[in-house]
Each structure stands twice: as C-alpha cells, then as structure tokens.
Amino acid sequence: MATEAPPGAPRGSRDSLGWRKLFAVVAPSTNTSVQPEYDSMRPAGVTNHFARIAIPDTKVTDDASFMVMLENIRRATLEAVDVAMSMAPDDLIMGMSAETFWDGAEGAERMHRSLQERTGLKVVMGSQAVDAALKAYGGIRRIAVITPYMPVGDAQVRRYFEDCGYEVVALEGLKCPSPRLIAHVSEQELKRAVERVNDRHVDAIVQCGTNLAFARVAAIAEFWLEKPVIAINTATYWWALRSNGIADRIHGFGRLLADF
Incomplete structure (x- = not known):
C-alpha cells in the first residue's frame, strides 16, 4: 500500500512514492544481494532505483583474474551512472565495494569527488560509509x-x-x-x-x-x-539516510540502524 505524504508536504511537486527521497543506486549486473538488502531497510517515502554496471560473470581464480573483473566494472561504471541520472534522483548510492577502497583514503576521496562533479549530487560510497x-x-x-x-x-x-x-x-x-x-x-x-x-x-x-x-x-x-x-550494505544505506537527515529507527539490522 502506498504511503501518503505527511500533512503540509507539497502536493504534485514530489514523486508519489519517493516523496522523502529518491535514491539512484548503481551496482554491478552480477550483484543479487545489494538490491534486496537495501529494499529491506527502506523507510516509507524513500525509494531505491537501480542502474546496473554491465559486466560478464568472469571466472576469478587469482589476483590477475580479479583485476580483469575490476577493470570490467571500471569501464562500465560511468555509463551506468549516466543512465541512473535520467530518473532525476536526489542522491547517488554506489552499491559496489572494491573500487571504493582502491588506492586508500585518497583514492576513495578522488572517486567520490569525481562522481559528485559528474552528477551534481550527494554521493554515498561503501568505504566512507x-x-x-x-x-x-x-x-x-x-x-x-x-x-x-x-x-x-x-x-x-x-x-x-x-x-x-x-x-x-x-x-x-x-x-x-x-x-x-x-x-x-x-x-x-x-x-x-x-x-x-x-x-x-x-x-x-x-x-x-x-x-x-x-x-x-x-x-x-x-x-x-x-x-x-x-x-x-547496512552501513551504506544507513549513511545515505542519516546524511540526508532521515532518522527513522529500523530494527532487525543491528544497532547502527536502530540506535544511531
């Protein structure tokens, strides 16, 4: 059942389901966990909209093949981000992990800044979250x-x-x-x-x-x-909510979403 916007909310100026926040989420096409986990944490009035980083399900047996997988993700990420922007999201959540840790804190900040400049949006990444x-x-x-x-x-x-x-x-x-x-x-x-x-x-x-x-x-x-x-996934979605002033206490996912 759809949740009505609260009294006093502007009518006709917000998405009817995501009247509090529209999140664009970018994740690899092979990923089947981040979407259901994020959706299970979603409070009323917040909606998640996924764009997929198109990659093959490559075999990973060692460091070299891991880097092939990572390069596949890197080549396709910005295209997925651009597709996500077509639904006019409020914020961008990067539902991928390894690349957000690469080259340490400096590399994470560089990636974060680049995505913010490309989209003009607040960007939430797993490492920083x-x-x-x-x-x-x-x-x-x-x-x-x-x-x-x-x-x-x-x-x-x-x-x-x-x-x-x-x-x-x-x-x-x-x-x-x-x-x-x-x-x-x-x-x-x-x-x-x-x-x-x-x-x-x-x-x-x-x-x-x-x-x-x-x-x-x-x-x-x-x-x-x-x-x-x-x-x-819990930390990333928690940070997306809290950094937007959405303080709903959500139980079943540990103290982070319930207490902080």
Missing part, C-alpha cells in the same frame, strides 16, 4: 575484516582502513570464484568467517563486498558477540 559507521559507535581502533576478494583486493581494503587510522588485526578474503557467486556464500559460511576473525583484541568486525548477503548475519553476530559487526 563504513568509516562513518565505525565512528558512530565510537572508541573503535582495532578491527577485523571479511571480504569476498583475492589478496590484491584485500590489500586495498587494508590500506584504506589503515589510512583512516584503524589497526586491521585480522583479515579474511573468501576468494569467491566469480562476481555472481559471491552471493552464493551461505549465512553459515559467513558465521564461520566471523568466528575465525574474532578475538578479544578486536573492537569491531567489518564486512566488505556488497554481493555478500551479510546484513542479517551481522545483526545476529553483533547481538551474540556484544561488539559492533558492520555489514557494508
């Missing part, structure tokens, strides 16, 4: 990280977090065999990955890779471990 989420919890310095990547991607994730002032005390790359098959990693496998990277020296656990369906696992793990467990 996770940093904002860690800061929201407060007092976090030592983190453990889970990714679906090969070592070349893991090194870039480590560099980004170290640039931001965190100590990465454990990092596990799951070495997923293709971009599409990242979404086939089960919740049980993700639970075991959390167990492997966690110990008493870890202040928080972070997951990267938007096609890993980790939002529900993160919330459960955070409850049992009694420490922050941050899924990149």
